[in-house]
Amino acid sequence: RRRPRTHCLVSASLFCAADPASLAMIKLFSLKQQQKDGEAMGNKPTSQKRASAAQLRITKDINELNLPKTCQMEFPDPDDLLNFKLVICPDEGFYRNGRFVFSFRVSPNYPHEPPKVKCDTMVYHPNIDLDGNVCLNILREDWKPVLTVNSIVYGLQYLFLEPNPEDPLNKDAAEVLQSNRRLFEQNVKKAMLGGYVGATYFERCLK
Incomplete structure (x- = not known):
């Protein structure tokens, strides 16, 4: 019987306390069983191997995550490591206390292509x-295959510490940051x- 889904919150301290070898072996056993089940159902081994x-x-x-104290990870489905959330709560800079x-979505081609990452929180950011x-x-x-989730976490955290107006997606915010830092703040x-x-409504996102 499949166990009910639970909301799983993972922090840096939990990963440090866990035994990475045990976690990897448990997941490896699960993956091997999935591969056997897939072969029994006639699935092509090549696609199974890629996944x-x-x-x-x-x-x-x-298992090797080293999260800063301002970040934590959430796994809505603990059995699905390919879809998870990262929560960033900056403790300095413009976005302090936010x-x-x-959301991270990892494709079957990982690490040869990067995860798809979207910000679920509407934010005023260049x-x-x-x-x-x-x-x-x-x-x-x-992106390079040698990079990891940890690399992305630190990259996202850095965006909140040092927003970059030179490479903007929100051009209005970038222009304000360049011309009037006080108004940007x-x-x-x-x-x-x-x-x-302006004409855009933002929902509250303070801690």
């Missing part, structure tokens, strides 16, 4: 547009408190 490689690699990435949620698309170079042309606070910045 298994992505799951094995993401398991390794998660709470920003990102590098994140109002639809949640994120402008981070390692999620695009600078006020706009960020308005958005985080919940309210209008």
